[in-house]
Amino acid sequence: MESGDKVWEVFIQKKPGLAFKHVGNCHAYDKKMAIQNARELYTRRSEGRAIWVVPSDQIVSVPLDDADAFFDPADDKVYRHSTFYKIPSGVKHL
Amino acid sequence: MNFTFESNESKFLLRIADTSLILAQRLAEMCSKGPFLEEDIALSNTSLDLFGRAEELYKIICRIENDKFEPDELVYKRNERQFYNLKLVEQPNEDFAWVIVRQFLHDVYAKEVFTELLKSENSEVVGLSQKVLKEIKYSHLHAKDWIERLGLGTEESNSRTQSAVNHILKYIEEIFNFDDIDKTYLSNTAEIESKWNAEINAVFAAYNITRIEVPPLSMRDYRDGFHSEYMGPLLSVMQYLPRAYPDAKW
Amino acid sequence: MEKFEAAFNAIIEQDLKVEPRDWMPEKYRKQLIRQVSQHAHSEIIGMQPEGNWLLRAPSLRAKQVLLAKIQDEAGHGLYLYSVAETLGITRAEMIEQLHKQEAKYSSIFNYPTLTWADMGAVGWLVDGAAIVNQVSLQRTSYGPYARSMVRICMEESFHQRQGYEIMVQMSFGTPEQKEMAQDALNRFWEPALMMFGPHDAESAHSSQSMEWKIKRESNDHLRQRFIDRTVPQAEYLGLTIPDTKIKLNKETGHYDHGEFNWDEFWNVINGNGPCNQERLDHHKKAHYDNEWVREAASAYAAKTESSVA
Numbered sequence: 001m002e003s004g005d006k007v008w009e010v011f012i013q014k015k016p017g018l019a020f021k022h023v024g025n026c027h028a029y030d031k032k033m034a035i036q037n038a039r040e041l042y043t044r045r046s047e048g049r050a051i052w053v054v055p056s057d058q059i060v061s062v063p064l065d066d067a068d069a070f071f072d073p074a075d076d077k078v079y080r081h082s083t084f085y086k087i088p089s090g091v092k093h094l
Numbered sequence: 095m096n097f098t099f100e101s102n103e104s105k106f107l108l109r110i111a112d113t114s115l116i117l118a119q120r121l122a123e124m125c126s127k128g129p130f131l132e133e134d135i136a137l138s139n140t141s142l143d144l145f146g147r148a149e150e151l152y153k154i155i156c157r158i159e160n161d162k163f164e165p166d167e168l169v170y171k172r173n174e175r176q177f178y179n180l181k182l183v184e185q186p187n188e189d190f191a192w193v194i195v196r197q198f199l200h201d202v203y204a205k206e207v208f209t210e211l212l213k214s215e216n217s218e219v220v221g222l223s224q225k226v227l228k229e230i231k232y233s234h235l236h237a238k239d240w241i242e243r244l245g246l247g248t249e250e251s252n253s254r255t256q257s258a259v260n261h262i263l264k265y266i267e268e269i270f271n272f273d274d275i276d277k278t279y280l281s282n283t284a285e286i287e288s289k290w291n292a293e294i295n296a297v298f299a300a301y302n303i304t305r306i307e308v309p310p311l312s313m314r315d316y317r318d319g320f321h322s323e324y325m326g327p328l329l330s331v332m333q334y335l336p337r338a339y340p341d342a343k344w
Numbered sequence: 345m346e347k348f349e350a351a352f353n354a355i356i357e358q359d360l361k362v363e364p365r366d367w368m369p370e371k372y373r374k375q376l377i378r379q380v381s382q383h384a385h386s387e388i389i390g391m392q393p394e395g396n397w398l399l400r401a402p403s404l405r406a407k408q409v410l411l412a413k414i415q416d417e418a419g420h421g422l423y424l425y426s427v428a429e430t431l432g433i434t435r436a437e438m439i440e441q442l443h444k445q446e447a448k449y450s451s452i453f454n455y456p457t458l459t460w461a462d463m464g465a466v467g468w469l470v471d472g473a474a475i476v477n478q479v480s481l482q483r484t485s486y487g488p489y490a491r492s493m494v495r496i497c498m499e500e501s502f503h504q505r506q507g508y509e510i511m512v513q514m515s516f517g518t519p520e521q522k523e524m525a526q527d528a529l530n531r532f533w534e535p536a537l538m539m540f541g542p543h544d545a546e547s548a549h550s551s552q553s554m555e556w557k558i559k560r561e562s563n564d565h566l567r568q569r570f571i572d573r574t575v576p577q578a579e580y581l582g583l584t585i586p587d588t589k590i591k592l593n594k595e596t597g598h599y600d601h602g603e604f605n606w607d608e609f610w611n612v613i614n615g616n617g618p619c620n621q622e623r624l625d626h627h628k629k630a631h632y633d634n635e636w637v638r639e640a641a642s643a644y645a646a647k648t649e650s651s652v653a
Contacts, residue, residue, distance in 0.1 A: 247640025
């Protein structure tokens with residue numbers, strides 16, 4: 001197609017206080033259009049009160065080859081989870 | 095059916111309702127014909143806003159007229175000369191530039207009208223205007239951004255936009271020939287016209303569009319139910335089913 | 345490579361989801377692109393038969409409902425194009441394939457809509473059949489496709505209902521309206537059943553698709569589910585299913601049905617349906633007539649947005 005057509009990732013905040021959530025993407029030629037297209041597509045059913053758009057090619061992700069190096073080392077650190085600890089029965093508010 | 099309106103307020107609101115309806119119908123024609131999918135959806139959204147606006151206005155009008163007719167009857171049973179929409183909004187979707195220019199010229203006007211209606215003595219009209227102004231603000235922004243892209247984009251887009259403007263400007267003069275009914279419900283008609291001119295002139299100038307001089311036209315007023323020839327075919331299509339099957343309920 | 349292939353097989357085996365950055369066999373990717381782009385094109389071409397009545401919708405309510413529905417279809421086409429894009433094909437390439445007739449769309453949209461009752465039949469039967477298929481695809485093995493199906497099914501929940509509502513109005517309306525309703529059912533029944541594709545034994549892509557869990561249930565299975573749901577709905581309307589062999593089989597609990605006209609099915613698929621040419625021409629015209637708009641948007645962005653190029 002025409003060279004200026006780009007893909008933008010869309011993040012929606014459902015209401016104030018909640019995290020922005022990735023909902024999908026849209027095509028647009030410029031920033032203003034991207035935010036409007038995201039609005040047309042992803043908030044027709046009152047799904048959001050705020051929108052972020054980011055050019056897809058600006059997103060950086062972990063290379064597939066490195067995934068095990070990035071993520072597996074966390075798997076055995078069970079002491080980071082509250083269920084690792086034994087609390088005597090009857091003790092409250094912990 | 096007898097479509098005489100007793101109240102001046104309903105006569106006034108009918109002008110806005112009909113204008114919303116006919117513009118909505120024109121925009122609906124764009125469905126599946128947009129320049130790309132996202133914009134197709136955007137035009138449908140604006141069309142839906144306008145159909146909803148027309149429907150709410152017809153409901154208010156029907157109540158003012160003691161429910162002697164229903165909104166759908168106003169839409170489907172009136173003849174050409176009984177519609178009171180701006181000729182501007184009947185103009186066809188010659189190309190995307192026409193769609194955008196028509197929308198922009200309409201939205202700048204509608205924004206001023208509904209802002210005035212916030213001061214209405216009719217609380218239903220005030221409530222509706224509050225809602226509608228948000229829709230118009232968005233649609234106006236959307237249209238203006240497109241005027242910017244088309245005006246500054248390519249030579250072709252600029253010349254298509256210019257030619258849409260040159261045609262459509264003919265239908266502006268009548269908008270500001272306010273009559274006594276308008277003046278009853280719009281407290282400052284002179285300001286509506288001057289604000290409209292100021293914004294149109296500024297936007298056109300910023301995006302390399304020329305506002306050509308339109309000579310005074312021998313064109314009868316939309317307030318008396320006069321139309322361009324584009325109106326008849328639009329109504330024939332829109333009203334086909336209820337007229338072909340008058341006994342049917344839909 | 346073997347490590348990746350094993351990981352892929354494990355994902356399929358354990359009913360997990362394949363994600364865009366995961367390794368996948370080239371044939372899996374191709375098969376998905378074929379299916380998802382066909383699904384996307386179907387949504388987009390599917391706007392036209394309903395668009396035929398949009399401007400003639402007989403009430404303000406019907407007009408807004410139909411426009412919102414067609415607009416949803418554009419949105420669903422877009423979600424699906426975006427799923428296919430995660431597999432390494434652009435929307436522009438898919439549109440080009442559609443125009444060159446290298447990519448297909450559902451044949452159902454090559455039938456004309458002749459009366460307002462067709463808006464009922466399309467929503468009730470065509471969307472109904474699509475929903476049965478799409479609910480099943482919520483469990484497809486490709487993550488983005490599965491997630492798009494969840495969203496689409498949620499949004500489409502009103503589509504079938506609005507269709508059935510029209511059928512109710514027509515079936516219980518004037519004799520002329522009822523006649524239109526029956527006529528619409530007569531014309532759309534068999535094409536709707538054929539939307540599920542050929543019988544399992546004759547389906548070219550089915551077995552590999554099932555192994556990879558792209559497809560989760562067979563054509564015939566899904567078709568039967570649709571028939572079982574729909575026949576009682578037709579009975580409520582007082583309409584007659586245009587198949588004399590339709591009958592509840594007490595032993596199986598399913599409705600038996602007659603054979604379909606598969607010659608017509610293949611003929612329409614191969615381009616010789618009543619509206620194939622018109623549907624494609626409409627899409628091409630909208631696309632090429634507006635090329636200047638896209639060029640303008642590109643040129644404008646190039647002039648003003650160099651920072652985000």
